Amino acid sequence: xxxxxxxILAVIAFIAITAVFVDFTGTxxxxxxxxxxxxxxxxxxxxxxxxxxxxxALTLVFxxxxxxxxxxxxxxQDIVNRIRLAFTPKRKRKPGVFRYSTxxxxxxxxxxxxxxxxxxxxxxxxxxxxxxxxLDPYSIFGRGVGQFAVPVWRSGVSAVAETAAxxxxxxxxxxxxxxxxVWGVAIVAAIQLIIVxxxxxRSGRGYCNTVCPVGSILGLLSRFSLLKPxxxxxxxxxxxSCGRHCKAxxxxxxxHKIDYSRCVVCMDxxxxxxxxxxxxxxxxxxxPAATEQAxxxxxxxxxxxxxxxxxxxxxxxxxxxxTDGGFAPLKAKKRHAGITGTVPAGAIxxxxxRRHCTACQLCIxxxxxxxxxxxxxxxTFMQPVMNFTKGYCRPECTTCAxxxxxxxxxxxxxEEKAAIKIGTAKVDPNMCISAAYGxxxxxxxxxxxxxxxxxxxxxxxNMRPVVDESRCIGCGSCEYHCPVGTAGQITDNEAAIxxxxxDKHRTI
Amino acid sequence: MKKDINPSRRRFLRNLGIVTAGASVGACxxxxxxxxxxxxxxxxxxxxxNPNTGDTVSILGYGCMRxxxxxxxxxxxxxxxxxxxxxxxxxRALEAGVNYFDTSPAYCQGQSEKAIGTALARHPRDKYxxxxxLSNFAPQTWPREKSxxxxxxxxxxxxxxxxxxxxxxxxxxxxxxxxxxxxxxxxVLDYLKEKRKEGTIRNLGFSxxxxxxxxxxxxxxxxxxxxxxxxxxxxLNYMDWNxxxxxxxxxxxxEYLYNELARRDNPVVIMEPLLGGRLANVPVAVxxxxxxxxxDESIASWAFRFxxxxxxxxxxxxGMTYMDHLNDNLRTYSPLEPISEEExxxxxxxxxxIRSNNTIPCxxxxxxxxxxxxxxxxxxxxxxxxxxxxxxxxxxxxxxDYAKQRKAWLYGYDHSVPKLRQADRCIQxxxxxxxxxxxxxxxxxxxxxxxxxxxxxxTKA
Numbered sequence: 001x002x003x004x005x006x007x008i009l010a011v012i013a014f015i016a017i018t019a020v021f022v023d024f025t026g027t028x029x030x031x032x033x034x035x036x037x038x039x040x041x042x043x044x045x046x047x048x049x050x051x052x053x054x055x056x057a058l059t060l061v062f063x064x065x066x067x068x069x070x071x072x073x074x075x076x077q078d079i080v081n082r083i084r085l086a087f088t089p090k091r092k093r094k095p096g097v098f099r100y101s102t103x104x105x106x107x108x109x110x111x112x113x114x115x116x117x118x119x120x121x122x123x124x125x126x127x128x129x130x131x132x133x134x135l136d137p138y139s140i141f142g143r144g145v146g147q148f149a150v151p152v153w154r155s156g157v158s159a160v161a162e163t164a165a166x167x168x169x170x171x172x173x174x175x176x177x178x179x180x181x182v183w184g185v186a187i188v189a190a191i192q193l194i195i196v197x198x199x200x201x202r203s204g205r206g207y208c209n210t211v212c213p214v215g216s217i218l219g220l221l222s223r224f225s226l227l228k229p230x231x232x233x234x235x236x237x238x239x240x241s242c243g244r245h246c247k248a249x250x251x252x253x254x255x256h257k258i259d260y261s262r263c264v265v266c267m268d269x270x271x272x273x274x275x276x277x278x279x280x281x282x283x284x285x286x287x288p289a290a291t292e293q294a295x296x297x298x299x300x301x302x303x304x305x306x307x308x309x310x311x312x313x314x315x316x317x318x319x320x321x322x323t324d325g326g327f328a329p330l331k332a333k334k335r336h337a338g339i340t341g342t343v344p345a346g347a348i349x350x351x352x353x354r355r356h357c358t359a360c361q362l363c364i365x366x367x368x369x370x371x372x373x374x375x376x377x378x379x380t381f382m383q384p385v386m387n388f389t390k391g392y393c394r395p396e397c398t399t400c401a402x403x404x405x406x407x408x409x410x411x412x413x414x415e416e417k418a419a420i421k422i423g424t425a426k427v428d429p430n431m432c433i434s435a436a437y438g439x440x441x442x443x444x445x446x447x448x449x450x451x452x453x454x455x456x457x458x459x460x461x462n463m464r465p466v467v468d469e470s471r472c473i474g475c476g477s478c479e480y481h482c483p484v485g486t487a488g489q490i491t492d493n494e495a496a497i498x499x500x501x502x503d504k505h506r507t508i
Numbered sequence: 509m510k511k512d513i514n515p516s517r518r519r520f521l522r523n524l525g526i527v528t529a530g531a532s533v534g535a536c537x538x539x540x541x542x543x544x545x546x547x548x549x550x551x552x553x554x555x556x557x558n559p560n561t562g563d564t565v566s567i568l569g570y571g572c573m574r575x576x577x578x579x580x581x582x583x584x585x586x587x588x589x590x591x592x593x594x595x596x597x598x599x600r601a602l603e604a605g606v607n608y609f610d611t612s613p614a615y616c617q618g619q620s621e622k623a624i625g626t627a628l629a630r631h632p633r634d635k636y637x638x639x640x641x642l643s644n645f646a647p648q649t650w651p652r653e654k655s656x657x658x659x660x661x662x663x664x665x666x667x668x669x670x671x672x673x674x675x676x677x678x679x680x681x682x683x684x685x686x687x688x689x690x691x692x693x694x695x696v697l698d699y700l701k702e703k704r705k706e707g708t709i710r711n712l713g714f715s716x717x718x719x720x721x722x723x724x725x726x727x728x729x730x731x732x733x734x735x736x737x738x739x740x741x742x743x744l745n746y747m748d749w750n751x752x753x754x755x756x757x758x759x760x761x762x763e764y765l766y767n768e769l770a771r772r773d774n775p776v777v778i779m780e781p782l783l784g785g786r787l788a789n790v791p792v793a794v795x796x797x798x799x800x801x802x803x804d805e806s807i808a809s810w811a812f813r814f815x816x817x818x819x820x821x822x823x824x825x826x827g828m829t830y831m832d833h834l835n836d837n838l839r840t841y842s843p844l845e846p847i848s849e850e851e852x853x854x855x856x857x858x859x860x861x862i863r864s865n866n867t868i869p870c871x872x873x874x875x876x877x878x879x880x881x882x883x884x885x886x887x888x889x890x891x892x893x894x895x896x897x898x899x900x901x902x903x904x905x906x907x908x909d910y911a912k913q914r915k916a917w918l919y920g921y922d923h924s925v926p927k928l929r930q931a932d933r934c935i936q937x938x939x940x941x942x943x944x945x946x947x948x949x950x951x952x953x954x955x956x957x958x959x960x961x962x963x964x965x966x967t968k969a
Contacts, residue, residue, distance in 0.1 A: 161919075161923075162923065165919065165920065165923040322613075322614065322618065322643075322645050322646050322648075322649055323613070323614045323615070323616075323617045323618035323645070324614045324615065324617070324645070324873070324874045324875045324876075324877060324943075325587070325615075325616060325617045325874035325877050325878070326587060326617040326874075326877060326878045327877070327878050327879075327882060327884065327929070328878045328879060328880050328881065328882045329882070330882045330928050330929075390927075391927075394965065395966065396965070396966045396968070433935075439935075439937060440935070440936060440937050440938065441935045441936070441937065442935070442936065443933075443934075443935045443936070446936075446955075447932060481932060481933065483881045483933065483935050486881075486882060486928060486933070487880065487881045487882035487928075487933075488880055488881050488882075488935075
């Protein structure tokens with residue numbers, strides 16, 4: 001019964017949290033957007049007192065239900081185990097596939113200490129918080145979903161939406177362009193997921209009880225939890241079934257002891273006890289954990305950071321029109337190399353984002369304009385950065401600020417959005433088709449939502465854009481709409497007007 | 509086994525998509541018509557006689573501007589013409605008595621002449637008439653040598669040593685100035701007259717779009733005996749015939765254009781009888797009226813009957829992309845039942861009703877394309893028009909249907925036009941404007957549409 005409740009809740013939470021990532025319509029985010037905010041590491045970063053109190057209280061009363069229900073990576077490992085069971089021959093499966101192992105204390109607390117150091121280094125801005133995020137289970141899950149499930153889901157939905165729209169039915173929203181997939185992040189995500197899967201395949205919740213810092217922190221609390229699985233020695237016939245079914249490998253059947261710091265209260269032992277000797281109840285006396293026996297488990301990770309390729313500039317005339325129909329080819333616009341990164345309103349400052357973002361990729365998955373992209377700079381590793389080649393930061397949108405669980409973005413009001421300055425547009429008059437070549441344009445001026453760009457006569461007599469830096473908010477509309485880099489006569493791949501981020505955002 | 513099933517299933521779904529598109533959304537695509545139930549009688553085609561040469565020309569002429577592409581068959585973006593499909597269309601047309609084929613070096617990104625030449629070369633040369641043009645897009649193609657080269661290329665692509673009907677393409681754009689520079693001052697017209705004398709050109713004429721002064725001047729040249737126009741091609745349909753008759757609308761007053769030609773006994777070739785499919789895609793109220801009058805006939809048939817009715821008309825061109833377009837038009841014209849006086853009044857009211865919708869008069873001719881900045885101009889204008897016709901123009905956020913309509917508008921927009929080809933990318937350079945035969949101020953319309961899109965995006969229900 002208890003196990004069934006646990007499984008139902010876990011499935012709901014897992015699907016809901018995955019949906020928040022993959023659903024681009026915002027429906028899942030509206031309903032379940034609170035779930036990521038109850039993930040421990042983001043909640044700590046956001047100083048989300050309510051969430052922290054609830055999680056601590058939950059653990060002190062029920063034990064590590066967080067790991068069994070709320071943590072998507074934990075549930076993911078249970079799914080891996082289900083699959084593994086399906087691959088195990090029936091006769092081997094019968095008595096259970098796990099066995100007790102002692103706590104690997106040195107490794108476990110070594111990882112916790114490493115995480116604490118990275119976490120503090122992040123808060124002190126010595127490193128980007130995404131390095132601590134490498135150990136955060138929620139962020140590992142988020143990167144996996146963001147890099148793999150999101151693109152797959154969206155292309156699937158797009159295909160269906162296309163078919164529906166062909167018949168004039170717009171039941172399904174077309175998926176927005178997303179810049180989520182970046183090779184560097186995908187490789188990191190894949191390596192981490194593979195490690196998690198391998199450990200889960202071999203030893204159930206081995207990852208949670210040896211590597212995961214959240215598991216270790218909650219383990220410190222769950223030792224003292226009010227409710228626990230308790231073995232009634234009067235009923236127990238020492239068959240050892242509970243130990244073989246314990247995916248946390250924390251039941252020492254010989255000594256009839258349970259290591260509550262590792263128990264994730266999955267209730268599997270209770271279900272599998274033929275004698276009804278285990279009950280989820282208040283235990284009178286605490287038992288010390290078994291002796292430690294360290295074994296190395298996690299592999300080392302290497303990151304490959306791609307280098308930016310600079311594109312050559314040049315001017316060529318468009319082909320003469322001699323026939324009708326057809327399309328001018330579109331080029332893939334690139335951002336100027338070496339300019340200060342721009343991050344969305346709500347981030348407060350580059351520093352603030354860097355200190356709080358664990359790189360879970362939720363904002364990147366949620367961005368309806370396809371503006372956010374994971375950074376491949378080491379100083380902001382995998383954290384979101386804006387890229388105005390596929391879209392710009394629209395004045396009515398506050399999605400990233402609403403959804404961030406880690407407080408890296410603070411919520412902002414919609415009305416306030418268009419008044420928060422996150423960067424300033426810069427003009428390269430040598431590339432501008434109006435300033436340098438006298439072509440009639442002014443697209444940047446027309447598309448500017450804050451009317452910060454004006455076309456004025458330049459020294460050479462051509463009209464050139466100028467930026468009123470006091471009104472420009474850095475939304476990137478000009479850079480996105482600039483024809484240079486996308487189409488037209490100039491063969492360069494960069495826009496002639498581009499946004500340079502400012503280190504501290506401010507309201508204008 | 510499974511692997512074998514999947515692709516065909518996908519193909520099936522895609523075909524299903526295309527079929528349904530043809531029935532609903534596709535109606536906004538060029539020349540789209542719905543198949544009617546009127547039985548088709550081959551061998552009953554109406555013919556008209558060219559008084560100058562005695563040519564017996566079918567009232568239905570095949571316009572070669574909207575030929576099917578490979579992409580239409582396999583669901584890709586491939587714009588290469590589908591020669592196999594074109595062969596089938598041409599065979600069917602000839603079989604049913606169509607004998608006039610109108611092409612140009614510019615059509616279908618320059619592929620049209622070759623495609624129709626290939627298809628027609630499979631039939632005896634005396635079974636059909638070929639019309640082609642000296643096109644005039646880029647000024648680089650204007651000099652005499654370039655024009656001669658263009659004409660000689662046409663002969664080669666069309667696999668023939670003579671052209672039955674040759675037109676100066678779309679004169680009127682750019683006024684008298686352009687006419688002089690393009691055809692008169694550089695001796696190109698003299699060259700063509702020479703070719704007519706030789707017999708390489710059997711009929712010499714012009715097609716007209718734009719400045720009425722050029723039309724009047726050309727007819728004056730005819731009257732003065734400077735040049736004899738064997739025929740003239742004009743835009744005629746029940747919208748342009750029944751338009752406003754003031755000075756501002758003289759350029760497109762089809763009644764005036766036709767009467768000027770008829771009184772000189774000049775054979776008239778009709779283009780845009782269906783306004784690029786716009787007259788096959790009319791408001792629901794008009795559909796009901798048309799269908800209650802002639803339930804078994806297509807909406808498009810009204811436009812074709814109208815265009816074929818005046819007796820000086822030699823042939824009515826239709827750019828038929830699909831076999832069902834062709835069959836529907838064959839039904840309408842085998843034989844032609846002229847529009848009665850009473851029906852004429854009805855169409856006048858229909859024209860007023862359509863005009864009151866304020867759609868943009870884009871006929872999807874693609875002359876504006878390619879836009880140097882990558883926009884898909886006809887697709888943008890068509891989506892906008894489609895939303896107007898379907899009464900899907902949300903403006904009031906408190907309207908209970910606003911959210912639904914807004915979604916349909918915006919997602920339909922993203923579906924019809926890729927993001928980087930939408931109206932917000934227009935730089936207002938104006939390259940397109942001189943090419944538009946309907947004199948639409950394209951950059952201004954794109955700007956207006958984009959303002960509307962912005963408003964929709966920013967105002968959620």
